[in-house]
Amino acid sequence: MCAAILKEHQHGKSRVRLGRTWREGDVHHFVEWTVHTMLESDMAHAFLDGSNTDMTATDTQKNTVYYIAKQCNKRCSPEEYAIALARHFVATYPKVSKAKVWVEQAPWERCQVDGQPHNHGFAHTGAEIRTTFVTADDQGNTAVTAGLKGYKVLKTTQSGYEGYLHDQYTLLPETRDRIMATSIAATWKYSGPVNYDAAYAAVKEALQTAFWGPPKSGVYSPSVQYTLFQMGKLALARAPQVESIYLNMPNLHFLPCNTVTSKFEDDVYIATSEPHGNIEATITRGDIEPHCKL
Ligand SMILES: O=c1[nH]c(=O)c2[nH]c(=O)[nH]c2[nH]1
CATH class of the missing domain: 3.10.270.10 (Urate Oxidase;)
Structure with a gap:
Protein backbone atom coordinates (compact mmCIF):
# COMPACT_ATOMS: atom_id res chain seq x y z
CA MET A 1 0.00 0.00 0.00
CA ASN A 141 -7.13 36.11 17.40
CA THR A 142 -10.59 36.83 16.00
CA ALA A 143 -11.28 37.78 12.37
CA VAL A 144 -14.64 39.04 11.15
CA THR A 145 -15.88 39.07 7.57
CA ALA A 146 -19.33 40.43 6.75
CA GLY A 147 -21.27 40.31 3.53
CA LEU A 148 -24.45 39.96 1.59
CA LYS A 149 -25.62 37.74 -1.22
CA GLY A 150 -28.60 37.42 -3.52
CA TYR A 151 -29.13 41.19 -3.62
CA LYS A 152 -30.68 41.72 -7.07
CA VAL A 153 -30.41 45.19 -8.56
CA LEU A 154 -31.25 46.55 -12.00
CA LYS A 155 -31.28 49.78 -13.98
CA THR A 156 -33.10 50.30 -17.27
CA THR A 157 -30.55 52.66 -18.81
CA GLN A 158 -27.21 54.39 -18.12
CA SER A 159 -25.37 51.21 -19.05
CA GLY A 160 -23.46 50.28 -22.18
CA TYR A 161 -20.70 48.04 -23.46
CA GLU A 162 -18.41 49.14 -26.28
CA GLY A 163 -14.83 48.97 -27.49
CA TYR A 164 -14.22 45.30 -26.71
CA LEU A 165 -12.16 42.99 -28.90
CA HIS A 166 -13.89 42.02 -32.14
CA ASP A 167 -12.87 38.90 -34.06
CA GLN A 168 -14.48 36.11 -36.06
CA TYR A 169 -16.22 34.82 -32.88
CA THR A 170 -17.82 38.13 -31.96
CA LEU A 171 -21.53 38.64 -32.56
CA LEU A 172 -22.43 41.06 -29.75
CA PRO A 173 -23.41 44.54 -31.03
CA GLU A 174 -21.95 47.51 -29.19
CA THR A 175 -24.42 49.59 -27.22
CA ARG A 176 -24.64 52.71 -25.07
CA ASP A 177 -28.08 51.81 -23.77
CA ARG A 178 -28.96 48.51 -22.21
CA ILE A 179 -30.48 47.08 -19.06
CA MET A 180 -27.94 46.28 -16.38
CA ALA A 181 -28.98 43.68 -13.83
CA THR A 182 -27.06 41.64 -11.32
CA SER A 183 -27.30 39.70 -8.12
CA ILE A 184 -24.63 41.12 -5.83
CA ALA A 185 -22.57 38.85 -3.61
CA ALA A 186 -20.05 40.69 -1.47
CA THR A 187 -17.82 39.92 1.48
CA TRP A 188 -15.74 42.47 3.32
CA LYS A 189 -13.19 42.15 6.04
CA TYR A 190 -13.06 44.36 9.14
CA SER A 191 -9.77 45.58 10.55
CA GLY A 192 -11.16 45.51 14.11
CA PRO A 193 -14.35 45.57 16.17
CA VAL A 194 -17.01 47.99 14.88
CA ASN A 195 -20.71 48.67 15.13
CA TYR A 196 -21.52 45.80 12.76
CA ASP A 197 -25.08 46.89 11.95
CA ALA A 198 -23.98 50.44 11.13
CA ALA A 199 -21.03 49.26 9.03
CA TYR A 200 -23.29 46.84 7.13
CA ALA A 201 -25.74 49.66 6.37
CA ALA A 202 -22.90 51.95 5.23
CA VAL A 203 -21.43 49.35 2.86
CA LYS A 204 -24.84 48.44 1.42
CA GLU A 205 -25.66 52.09 0.82
CA ALA A 206 -22.31 52.63 -0.89
CA LEU A 207 -22.94 49.67 -3.19
CA GLN A 208 -26.39 51.02 -4.08
CA THR A 209 -25.16 54.58 -4.68
CA ALA A 210 -22.31 53.52 -6.95
CA PHE A 211 -24.57 51.13 -8.89
CA TRP A 212 -27.57 53.41 -9.46
CA GLY A 213 -26.07 56.91 -9.17
CA PRO A 214 -28.16 59.98 -8.25
CA PRO A 215 -31.96 59.42 -8.34
CA LYS A 216 -32.71 61.76 -11.25
CA SER A 217 -29.71 61.32 -13.51
CA GLY A 218 -28.16 57.97 -12.56
CA VAL A 219 -24.54 57.28 -13.46
CA TYR A 220 -23.23 55.82 -16.71
CA SER A 221 -21.68 52.35 -16.55
CA PRO A 222 -19.31 51.37 -19.40
CA SER A 223 -19.15 47.79 -18.07
CA VAL A 224 -20.00 45.65 -15.06
CA GLN A 225 -16.26 45.59 -14.35
CA TYR A 226 -16.00 49.38 -14.02
CA THR A 227 -19.14 49.65 -11.91
CA LEU A 228 -17.98 46.83 -9.66
CA PHE A 229 -14.75 48.68 -8.93
CA GLN A 230 -16.62 51.94 -8.26
CA MET A 231 -18.87 50.08 -5.83
CA GLY A 232 -15.94 48.56 -3.96
CA LYS A 233 -14.09 51.87 -3.89
CA LEU A 234 -17.07 53.74 -2.45
CA ALA A 235 -17.60 51.03 0.18
CA LEU A 236 -13.98 51.47 1.33
CA ALA A 237 -14.45 55.26 1.41
CA ARG A 238 -17.72 55.13 3.37
CA ALA A 239 -16.76 52.40 5.85
CA PRO A 240 -13.28 53.14 7.21
CA GLN A 241 -13.22 49.89 9.22
CA VAL A 242 -13.45 47.81 6.04
CA GLU A 243 -10.03 46.55 5.04
CA SER A 244 -10.96 44.96 1.72
CA ILE A 245 -14.04 43.93 -0.19
CA TYR A 246 -14.74 41.08 -2.60
CA LEU A 247 -17.59 41.52 -5.08
CA ASN A 248 -19.15 38.98 -7.41
CA MET A 249 -21.63 40.32 -9.94
CA PRO A 250 -23.22 38.08 -12.56
CA ASN A 251 -24.33 40.01 -15.64
CA LEU A 252 -27.99 38.98 -15.86
CA HIS A 253 -28.83 39.62 -19.47
CA PHE A 254 -32.05 41.18 -20.77
CA LEU A 255 -31.76 40.61 -24.49
CA PRO A 256 -33.26 42.99 -27.09
CA CYS A 257 -36.46 41.46 -28.47
CA ASN A 258 -37.84 42.06 -31.93
CA THR A 259 -41.56 41.40 -32.06
CA VAL A 260 -43.53 40.14 -35.06
CA THR A 261 -44.61 43.68 -35.89
CA SER A 262 -41.63 45.80 -34.95
CA LYS A 263 -37.94 45.97 -34.28
CA PHE A 264 -36.48 46.40 -30.81
CA GLU A 265 -37.01 49.94 -29.51
CA ASP A 266 -35.50 49.68 -25.99
CA ASP A 267 -38.82 48.40 -24.70
CA VAL A 268 -39.33 44.62 -24.91
CA TYR A 269 -36.57 42.28 -23.72
CA ILE A 270 -36.06 38.54 -23.41
CA ALA A 271 -35.36 38.02 -19.72
CA THR A 272 -32.71 35.39 -19.05
CA SER A 273 -30.94 33.89 -16.09
CA GLU A 274 -28.49 31.71 -17.99
CA PRO A 275 -26.01 31.75 -19.48
CA HIS A 276 -24.82 34.86 -17.69
CA GLY A 277 -21.58 36.81 -17.53
CA ASN A 278 -19.71 36.57 -14.26
CA ILE A 279 -17.49 39.37 -13.02
CA GLU A 280 -15.62 39.47 -9.72
CA ALA A 281 -12.77 41.25 -8.00
CA THR A 282 -11.28 41.98 -4.61
CA ILE A 283 -10.58 45.63 -3.82
CA THR A 284 -8.27 46.49 -0.95
CA ARG A 285 -6.69 49.50 0.66
CA GLY A 286 -3.28 47.84 0.52
CA ASP A 287 -1.60 44.51 0.15
CA ILE A 288 -4.08 42.32 1.97
CA GLU A 289 -4.82 38.65 1.45
CA PRO A 290 -8.13 37.92 -0.34
CA HIS A 291 -10.69 36.62 2.11
CA CYS A 292 -13.16 33.83 2.35
CA LYS A 293 -16.30 33.70 0.24
CA LEU A 294 -19.40 32.38 1.94
O1 LIG B 1 -20.28 44.73 -18.72
C1 LIG B 1 -19.96 43.77 -19.45
N1 LIG B 1 -18.76 43.15 -19.24
C2 LIG B 1 -18.34 42.09 -19.99
O2 LIG B 1 -17.23 41.53 -19.76
C3 LIG B 1 -19.21 41.65 -21.00
N2 LIG B 1 -19.13 40.64 -21.91
C4 LIG B 1 -20.28 40.67 -22.63
O3 LIG B 1 -20.57 39.87 -23.56
N3 LIG B 1 -21.09 41.67 -22.22
C5 LIG B 1 -20.45 42.30 -21.20
N4 LIG B 1 -20.81 43.35 -20.42
Missing part, protein backbone atom coordinates in the same frame (compact mmCIF):
# COMPACT_ATOMS: atom_id res chain seq x y z
CA CYS A 2 1.29 3.54 -0.77
CA ALA A 3 2.15 5.94 2.05
CA ALA A 4 -0.70 8.31 2.85
CA ILE A 5 -0.41 11.44 4.91
CA LEU A 6 -3.32 13.18 6.61
CA LYS A 7 -3.16 16.88 5.78
CA GLU A 8 -5.56 19.62 6.96
CA HIS A 9 -8.67 18.29 8.64
CA GLN A 10 -11.71 19.81 10.31
CA HIS A 11 -15.26 18.87 11.21
CA GLY A 12 -18.42 20.83 11.78
CA LYS A 13 -22.18 21.09 11.40
CA SER A 14 -23.82 22.65 8.36
CA ARG A 15 -27.16 24.38 7.93
CA VAL A 16 -28.25 24.64 11.55
CA ARG A 17 -31.33 26.85 11.35
CA LEU A 18 -32.61 28.95 14.21
CA GLY A 19 -35.03 31.77 14.93
CA ARG A 20 -34.39 34.24 17.74
CA THR A 21 -36.74 36.85 19.17
CA TRP A 22 -35.83 39.62 21.56
CA ARG A 23 -38.72 41.31 23.33
CA GLU A 24 -38.17 44.95 24.18
CA GLY A 25 -41.50 45.68 25.88
CA ASP A 26 -44.19 45.38 23.24
CA VAL A 27 -41.68 45.74 20.40
CA HIS A 28 -40.26 42.42 19.33
CA HIS A 29 -37.19 41.83 17.18
CA PHE A 30 -36.66 38.72 15.10
CA VAL A 31 -33.87 37.08 13.16
CA GLU A 32 -33.63 33.77 11.32
CA TRP A 33 -30.09 32.46 11.01
CA THR A 34 -28.60 29.50 9.19
CA VAL A 35 -25.35 28.62 10.94
CA HIS A 36 -22.40 26.52 9.80
CA THR A 37 -19.60 25.57 12.20
CA MET A 38 -16.20 24.06 11.52
CA LEU A 39 -13.52 23.16 14.09
CA GLU A 40 -9.85 22.71 13.41
CA SER A 41 -8.62 20.46 16.22
CA ASP A 42 -5.98 18.02 17.34
CA MET A 43 -8.07 15.08 16.24
CA ALA A 44 -5.79 13.32 13.73
CA HIS A 45 -6.31 10.10 15.73
CA ALA A 46 -9.97 10.08 14.62
CA PHE A 47 -8.90 9.90 10.98
CA LEU A 48 -5.86 7.66 11.51
CA ASP A 49 -6.81 5.29 14.34
CA GLY A 50 -10.59 5.43 14.41
CA SER A 51 -10.47 6.87 17.93
CA ASN A 52 -13.02 9.55 18.81
CA THR A 53 -11.45 10.42 22.16
CA ASP A 54 -11.93 14.13 23.02
CA MET A 55 -13.89 14.83 19.85
CA THR A 56 -16.46 17.63 19.96
CA ALA A 57 -19.26 15.83 18.10
CA THR A 58 -20.97 17.77 15.36
CA ASP A 59 -24.21 17.13 17.24
CA THR A 60 -22.67 18.95 20.23
CA GLN A 61 -21.72 21.81 17.91
CA LYS A 62 -25.33 21.99 16.72
CA ASN A 63 -26.61 22.11 20.31
CA THR A 64 -24.12 24.88 21.07
CA VAL A 65 -25.48 26.95 18.18
CA TYR A 66 -28.81 27.10 20.04
CA TYR A 67 -27.20 27.47 23.47
CA ILE A 68 -25.20 30.55 22.46
CA ALA A 69 -28.29 32.05 20.80
CA LYS A 70 -30.05 31.68 24.14
CA GLN A 71 -27.07 33.29 25.93
CA CYS A 72 -27.30 36.36 23.65
CA ASN A 73 -30.00 37.90 25.78
CA LYS A 74 -29.61 41.38 24.25
CA ARG A 75 -30.42 42.00 20.59
CA CYS A 76 -27.23 41.41 18.62
CA SER A 77 -25.84 41.36 15.13
CA PRO A 78 -24.99 38.10 13.34
CA GLU A 79 -21.31 39.09 13.72
CA GLU A 80 -21.57 39.44 17.51
CA TYR A 81 -23.35 36.10 17.72
CA ALA A 82 -20.76 34.37 15.50
CA ILE A 83 -17.90 35.83 17.58
CA ALA A 84 -19.50 34.52 20.79
CA LEU A 85 -20.00 31.07 19.27
CA ALA A 86 -16.50 30.80 17.77
CA ARG A 87 -14.86 31.97 21.00
CA HIS A 88 -16.94 29.53 23.03
CA PHE A 89 -15.57 26.60 21.01
CA VAL A 90 -11.90 27.54 21.45
CA ALA A 91 -12.37 28.46 25.12
CA THR A 92 -14.23 25.27 26.00
CA TYR A 93 -12.34 22.55 24.11
CA PRO A 94 -8.53 22.37 24.59
CA LYS A 95 -8.08 20.29 21.41
CA VAL A 96 -9.73 22.97 19.26
CA SER A 97 -7.16 25.37 17.79
CA LYS A 98 -9.50 27.31 15.52
CA ALA A 99 -13.27 27.69 15.22
CA LYS A 100 -14.95 28.93 12.07
CA VAL A 101 -18.55 30.12 12.07
CA TRP A 102 -20.66 31.22 9.13
CA VAL A 103 -24.07 32.84 9.62
CA GLU A 104 -26.64 33.69 6.96
CA GLN A 105 -29.46 35.99 8.00
CA ALA A 106 -32.78 35.60 6.20
CA PRO A 107 -34.48 38.77 4.91
CA TRP A 108 -37.25 39.16 7.51
CA GLU A 109 -38.22 42.83 7.79
CA ARG A 110 -40.58 44.57 10.17
CA CYS A 111 -43.84 45.13 8.29
CA GLN A 112 -45.96 48.28 8.12
CA VAL A 113 -49.68 48.32 8.79
CA ASP A 114 -51.61 51.57 8.25
CA GLY A 115 -48.26 53.26 7.60
CA GLN A 116 -46.94 52.25 11.06
CA PRO A 117 -44.15 49.80 11.91
CA HIS A 118 -45.74 46.70 13.41
CA ASN A 119 -44.69 45.66 16.93
CA HIS A 120 -44.32 41.98 16.14
CA GLY A 121 -45.17 41.47 12.44
CA PHE A 122 -42.47 40.62 9.91
CA ALA A 123 -42.47 39.97 6.16
CA HIS A 124 -39.97 37.91 4.20
CA THR A 125 -38.82 40.42 1.61
CA GLY A 126 -37.07 37.93 -0.62
CA ALA A 127 -34.21 40.44 -0.78
CA GLU A 128 -30.61 39.98 0.15
CA ILE A 129 -29.20 37.56 2.67
CA ARG A 130 -26.81 39.11 5.17
CA THR A 131 -23.77 36.93 5.79
CA THR A 132 -20.88 36.74 8.21
CA PHE A 133 -17.83 34.55 8.61
CA VAL A 134 -15.90 34.60 11.88
CA THR A 135 -12.77 32.76 12.95
CA ALA A 136 -11.40 32.56 16.49
CA ASP A 137 -8.21 30.76 17.43
CA ASP A 138 -6.60 29.59 20.63
CA GLN A 139 -4.08 32.46 20.47
CA GLY A 140 -6.86 35.00 21.04
Whole structure:
Protein backbone atom coordinates (compact mmCIF):
# COMPACT_ATOMS: atom_id res chain seq x y z
CA MET A 1 0.00 0.00 0.00
CA CYS A 2 1.29 3.54 -0.77
CA ALA A 3 2.15 5.94 2.05
CA ALA A 4 -0.70 8.31 2.85
CA ILE A 5 -0.41 11.44 4.91
CA LEU A 6 -3.32 13.18 6.61
CA LYS A 7 -3.16 16.88 5.78
CA GLU A 8 -5.56 19.62 6.96
CA HIS A 9 -8.67 18.29 8.64
CA GLN A 10 -11.71 19.81 10.31
CA HIS A 11 -15.26 18.87 11.21
CA GLY A 12 -18.42 20.83 11.78
CA LYS A 13 -22.18 21.09 11.40
CA SER A 14 -23.82 22.65 8.36
CA ARG A 15 -27.16 24.38 7.93
CA VAL A 16 -28.25 24.64 11.55
CA ARG A 17 -31.33 26.85 11.35
CA LEU A 18 -32.61 28.95 14.21
CA GLY A 19 -35.03 31.77 14.93
CA ARG A 20 -34.39 34.24 17.74
CA THR A 21 -36.74 36.85 19.17
CA TRP A 22 -35.83 39.62 21.56
CA ARG A 23 -38.72 41.31 23.33
CA GLU A 24 -38.17 44.95 24.18
CA GLY A 25 -41.50 45.68 25.88
CA ASP A 26 -44.19 45.38 23.24
CA VAL A 27 -41.68 45.74 20.40
CA HIS A 28 -40.26 42.42 19.33
CA HIS A 29 -37.19 41.83 17.18
CA PHE A 30 -36.66 38.72 15.10
CA VAL A 31 -33.87 37.08 13.16
CA GLU A 32 -33.63 33.77 11.32
CA TRP A 33 -30.09 32.46 11.01
CA THR A 34 -28.60 29.50 9.19
CA VAL A 35 -25.35 28.62 10.94
CA HIS A 36 -22.40 26.52 9.80
CA THR A 37 -19.60 25.57 12.20
CA MET A 38 -16.20 24.06 11.52
CA LEU A 39 -13.52 23.16 14.09
CA GLU A 40 -9.85 22.71 13.41
CA SER A 41 -8.62 20.46 16.22
CA ASP A 42 -5.98 18.02 17.34
CA MET A 43 -8.07 15.08 16.24
CA ALA A 44 -5.79 13.32 13.73
CA HIS A 45 -6.31 10.10 15.73
CA ALA A 46 -9.97 10.08 14.62
CA PHE A 47 -8.90 9.90 10.98
CA LEU A 48 -5.86 7.66 11.51
CA ASP A 49 -6.81 5.29 14.34
CA GLY A 50 -10.59 5.43 14.41
CA SER A 51 -10.47 6.87 17.93
CA ASN A 52 -13.02 9.55 18.81
CA THR A 53 -11.45 10.42 22.16
CA ASP A 54 -11.93 14.13 23.02
CA MET A 55 -13.89 14.83 19.85
CA THR A 56 -16.46 17.63 19.96
CA ALA A 57 -19.26 15.83 18.10
CA THR A 58 -20.97 17.77 15.36
CA ASP A 59 -24.21 17.13 17.24
CA THR A 60 -22.67 18.95 20.23
CA GLN A 61 -21.72 21.81 17.91
CA LYS A 62 -25.33 21.99 16.72
CA ASN A 63 -26.61 22.11 20.31
CA THR A 64 -24.12 24.88 21.07
CA VAL A 65 -25.48 26.95 18.18
CA TYR A 66 -28.81 27.10 20.04
CA TYR A 67 -27.20 27.47 23.47
CA ILE A 68 -25.20 30.55 22.46
CA ALA A 69 -28.29 32.05 20.80
CA LYS A 70 -30.05 31.68 24.14
CA GLN A 71 -27.07 33.29 25.93
CA CYS A 72 -27.30 36.36 23.65
CA ASN A 73 -30.00 37.90 25.78
CA LYS A 74 -29.61 41.38 24.25
CA ARG A 75 -30.42 42.00 20.59
CA CYS A 76 -27.23 41.41 18.62
CA SER A 77 -25.84 41.36 15.13
CA PRO A 78 -24.99 38.10 13.34
CA GLU A 79 -21.31 39.09 13.72
CA GLU A 80 -21.57 39.44 17.51
CA TYR A 81 -23.35 36.10 17.72
CA ALA A 82 -20.76 34.37 15.50
CA ILE A 83 -17.90 35.83 17.58
CA ALA A 84 -19.50 34.52 20.79
CA LEU A 85 -20.00 31.07 19.27
CA ALA A 86 -16.50 30.80 17.77
CA ARG A 87 -14.86 31.97 21.00
CA HIS A 88 -16.94 29.53 23.03
CA PHE A 89 -15.57 26.60 21.01
CA VAL A 90 -11.90 27.54 21.45
CA ALA A 91 -12.37 28.46 25.12
CA THR A 92 -14.23 25.27 26.00
CA TYR A 93 -12.34 22.55 24.11
CA PRO A 94 -8.53 22.37 24.59
CA LYS A 95 -8.08 20.29 21.41
CA VAL A 96 -9.73 22.97 19.26
CA SER A 97 -7.16 25.37 17.79
CA LYS A 98 -9.50 27.31 15.52
CA ALA A 99 -13.27 27.69 15.22
CA LYS A 100 -14.95 28.93 12.07
CA VAL A 101 -18.55 30.12 12.07
CA TRP A 102 -20.66 31.22 9.13
CA VAL A 103 -24.07 32.84 9.62
CA GLU A 104 -26.64 33.69 6.96
CA GLN A 105 -29.46 35.99 8.00
CA ALA A 106 -32.78 35.60 6.20
CA PRO A 107 -34.48 38.77 4.91
CA TRP A 108 -37.25 39.16 7.51
CA GLU A 109 -38.22 42.83 7.79
CA ARG A 110 -40.58 44.57 10.17
CA CYS A 111 -43.84 45.13 8.29
CA GLN A 112 -45.96 48.28 8.12
CA VAL A 113 -49.68 48.32 8.79
CA ASP A 114 -51.61 51.57 8.25
CA GLY A 115 -48.26 53.26 7.60
CA GLN A 116 -46.94 52.25 11.06
CA PRO A 117 -44.15 49.80 11.91
CA HIS A 118 -45.74 46.70 13.41
CA ASN A 119 -44.69 45.66 16.93
CA HIS A 120 -44.32 41.98 16.14
CA GLY A 121 -45.17 41.47 12.44
CA PHE A 122 -42.47 40.62 9.91
CA ALA A 123 -42.47 39.97 6.16
CA HIS A 124 -39.97 37.91 4.20
CA THR A 125 -38.82 40.42 1.61
CA GLY A 126 -37.07 37.93 -0.62
CA ALA A 127 -34.21 40.44 -0.78
CA GLU A 128 -30.61 39.98 0.15
CA ILE A 129 -29.20 37.56 2.67
CA ARG A 130 -26.81 39.11 5.17
CA THR A 131 -23.77 36.93 5.79
CA THR A 132 -20.88 36.74 8.21
CA PHE A 133 -17.83 34.55 8.61
CA VAL A 134 -15.90 34.60 11.88
CA THR A 135 -12.77 32.76 12.95
CA ALA A 136 -11.40 32.56 16.49
CA ASP A 137 -8.21 30.76 17.43
CA ASP A 138 -6.60 29.59 20.63
CA GLN A 139 -4.08 32.46 20.47
CA GLY A 140 -6.86 35.00 21.04
CA ASN A 141 -7.13 36.11 17.40
CA THR A 142 -10.59 36.83 16.00
CA ALA A 143 -11.28 37.78 12.37
CA VAL A 144 -14.64 39.04 11.15
CA THR A 145 -15.88 39.07 7.57
CA ALA A 146 -19.33 40.43 6.75
CA GLY A 147 -21.27 40.31 3.53
CA LEU A 148 -24.45 39.96 1.59
CA LYS A 149 -25.62 37.74 -1.22
CA GLY A 150 -28.60 37.42 -3.52
CA TYR A 151 -29.13 41.19 -3.62
CA LYS A 152 -30.68 41.72 -7.07
CA VAL A 153 -30.41 45.19 -8.56
CA LEU A 154 -31.25 46.55 -12.00
CA LYS A 155 -31.28 49.78 -13.98
CA THR A 156 -33.10 50.30 -17.27
CA THR A 157 -30.55 52.66 -18.81
CA GLN A 158 -27.21 54.39 -18.12
CA SER A 159 -25.37 51.21 -19.05
CA GLY A 160 -23.46 50.28 -22.18
CA TYR A 161 -20.70 48.04 -23.46
CA GLU A 162 -18.41 49.14 -26.28
CA GLY A 163 -14.83 48.97 -27.49
CA TYR A 164 -14.22 45.30 -26.71
CA LEU A 165 -12.16 42.99 -28.90
CA HIS A 166 -13.89 42.02 -32.14
CA ASP A 167 -12.87 38.90 -34.06
CA GLN A 168 -14.48 36.11 -36.06
CA TYR A 169 -16.22 34.82 -32.88
CA THR A 170 -17.82 38.13 -31.96
CA LEU A 171 -21.53 38.64 -32.56
CA LEU A 172 -22.43 41.06 -29.75
CA PRO A 173 -23.41 44.54 -31.03
CA GLU A 174 -21.95 47.51 -29.19
CA THR A 175 -24.42 49.59 -27.22
CA ARG A 176 -24.64 52.71 -25.07
CA ASP A 177 -28.08 51.81 -23.77
CA ARG A 178 -28.96 48.51 -22.21
CA ILE A 179 -30.48 47.08 -19.06
CA MET A 180 -27.94 46.28 -16.38
CA ALA A 181 -28.98 43.68 -13.83
CA THR A 182 -27.06 41.64 -11.32
CA SER A 183 -27.30 39.70 -8.12
CA ILE A 184 -24.63 41.12 -5.83
CA ALA A 185 -22.57 38.85 -3.61
CA ALA A 186 -20.05 40.69 -1.47
CA THR A 187 -17.82 39.92 1.48
CA TRP A 188 -15.74 42.47 3.32
CA LYS A 189 -13.19 42.15 6.04
CA TYR A 190 -13.06 44.36 9.14
CA SER A 191 -9.77 45.58 10.55
CA GLY A 192 -11.16 45.51 14.11
CA PRO A 193 -14.35 45.57 16.17
CA VAL A 194 -17.01 47.99 14.88
CA ASN A 195 -20.71 48.67 15.13
CA TYR A 196 -21.52 45.80 12.76
CA ASP A 197 -25.08 46.89 11.95
CA ALA A 198 -23.98 50.44 11.13
CA ALA A 199 -21.03 49.26 9.03
CA TYR A 200 -23.29 46.84 7.13
CA ALA A 201 -25.74 49.66 6.37
CA ALA A 202 -22.90 51.95 5.23
CA VAL A 203 -21.43 49.35 2.86
CA LYS A 204 -24.84 48.44 1.42
CA GLU A 205 -25.66 52.09 0.82
CA ALA A 206 -22.31 52.63 -0.89
CA LEU A 207 -22.94 49.67 -3.19
CA GLN A 208 -26.39 51.02 -4.08
CA THR A 209 -25.16 54.58 -4.68
CA ALA A 210 -22.31 53.52 -6.95
CA PHE A 211 -24.57 51.13 -8.89
CA TRP A 212 -27.57 53.41 -9.46
CA GLY A 213 -26.07 56.91 -9.17
CA PRO A 214 -28.16 59.98 -8.25
CA PRO A 215 -31.96 59.42 -8.34
CA LYS A 216 -32.71 61.76 -11.25
CA SER A 217 -29.71 61.32 -13.51
CA GLY A 218 -28.16 57.97 -12.56
CA VAL A 219 -24.54 57.28 -13.46
CA TYR A 220 -23.23 55.82 -16.71
CA SER A 221 -21.68 52.35 -16.55
CA PRO A 222 -19.31 51.37 -19.40
CA SER A 223 -19.15 47.79 -18.07
CA VAL A 224 -20.00 45.65 -15.06
CA GLN A 225 -16.26 45.59 -14.35
CA TYR A 226 -16.00 49.38 -14.02
CA THR A 227 -19.14 49.65 -11.91
CA LEU A 228 -17.98 46.83 -9.66
CA PHE A 229 -14.75 48.68 -8.93
CA GLN A 230 -16.62 51.94 -8.26
CA MET A 231 -18.87 50.08 -5.83
CA GLY A 232 -15.94 48.56 -3.96
CA LYS A 233 -14.09 51.87 -3.89
CA LEU A 234 -17.07 53.74 -2.45
CA ALA A 235 -17.60 51.03 0.18
CA LEU A 236 -13.98 51.47 1.33
CA ALA A 237 -14.45 55.26 1.41
CA ARG A 238 -17.72 55.13 3.37
CA ALA A 239 -16.76 52.40 5.85
CA PRO A 240 -13.28 53.14 7.21
CA GLN A 241 -13.22 49.89 9.22
CA VAL A 242 -13.45 47.81 6.04
CA GLU A 243 -10.03 46.55 5.04
CA SER A 244 -10.96 44.96 1.72
CA ILE A 245 -14.04 43.93 -0.19
CA TYR A 246 -14.74 41.08 -2.60
CA LEU A 247 -17.59 41.52 -5.08
CA ASN A 248 -19.15 38.98 -7.41
CA MET A 249 -21.63 40.32 -9.94
CA PRO A 250 -23.22 38.08 -12.56
CA ASN A 251 -24.33 40.01 -15.64
CA LEU A 252 -27.99 38.98 -15.86
CA HIS A 253 -28.83 39.62 -19.47
CA PHE A 254 -32.05 41.18 -20.77
CA LEU A 255 -31.76 40.61 -24.49
CA PRO A 256 -33.26 42.99 -27.09
CA CYS A 257 -36.46 41.46 -28.47
CA ASN A 258 -37.84 42.06 -31.93
CA THR A 259 -41.56 41.40 -32.06
CA VAL A 260 -43.53 40.14 -35.06
CA THR A 261 -44.61 43.68 -35.89
CA SER A 262 -41.63 45.80 -34.95
CA LYS A 263 -37.94 45.97 -34.28
CA PHE A 264 -36.48 46.40 -30.81
CA GLU A 265 -37.01 49.94 -29.51
CA ASP A 266 -35.50 49.68 -25.99
CA ASP A 267 -38.82 48.40 -24.70
CA VAL A 268 -39.33 44.62 -24.91
CA TYR A 269 -36.57 42.28 -23.72
CA ILE A 270 -36.06 38.54 -23.41
CA ALA A 271 -35.36 38.02 -19.72
CA THR A 272 -32.71 35.39 -19.05
CA SER A 273 -30.94 33.89 -16.09
CA GLU A 274 -28.49 31.71 -17.99
CA PRO A 275 -26.01 31.75 -19.48
CA HIS A 276 -24.82 34.86 -17.69
CA GLY A 277 -21.58 36.81 -17.53
CA ASN A 278 -19.71 36.57 -14.26
CA ILE A 279 -17.49 39.37 -13.02
CA GLU A 280 -15.62 39.47 -9.72
CA ALA A 281 -12.77 41.25 -8.00
CA THR A 282 -11.28 41.98 -4.61
CA ILE A 283 -10.58 45.63 -3.82
CA THR A 284 -8.27 46.49 -0.95
CA ARG A 285 -6.69 49.50 0.66
CA GLY A 286 -3.28 47.84 0.52
CA ASP A 287 -1.60 44.51 0.15
CA ILE A 288 -4.08 42.32 1.97
CA GLU A 289 -4.82 38.65 1.45
CA PRO A 290 -8.13 37.92 -0.34
CA HIS A 291 -10.69 36.62 2.11
CA CYS A 292 -13.16 33.83 2.35
CA LYS A 293 -16.30 33.70 0.24
CA LEU A 294 -19.40 32.38 1.94
O1 LIG B 1 -20.28 44.73 -18.72
C1 LIG B 1 -19.96 43.77 -19.45
N1 LIG B 1 -18.76 43.15 -19.24
C2 LIG B 1 -18.34 42.09 -19.99
O2 LIG B 1 -17.23 41.53 -19.76
C3 LIG B 1 -19.21 41.65 -21.00
N2 LIG B 1 -19.13 40.64 -21.91
C4 LIG B 1 -20.28 40.67 -22.63
O3 LIG B 1 -20.57 39.87 -23.56
N3 LIG B 1 -21.09 41.67 -22.22
C5 LIG B 1 -20.45 42.30 -21.20
N4 LIG B 1 -20.81 43.35 -20.42
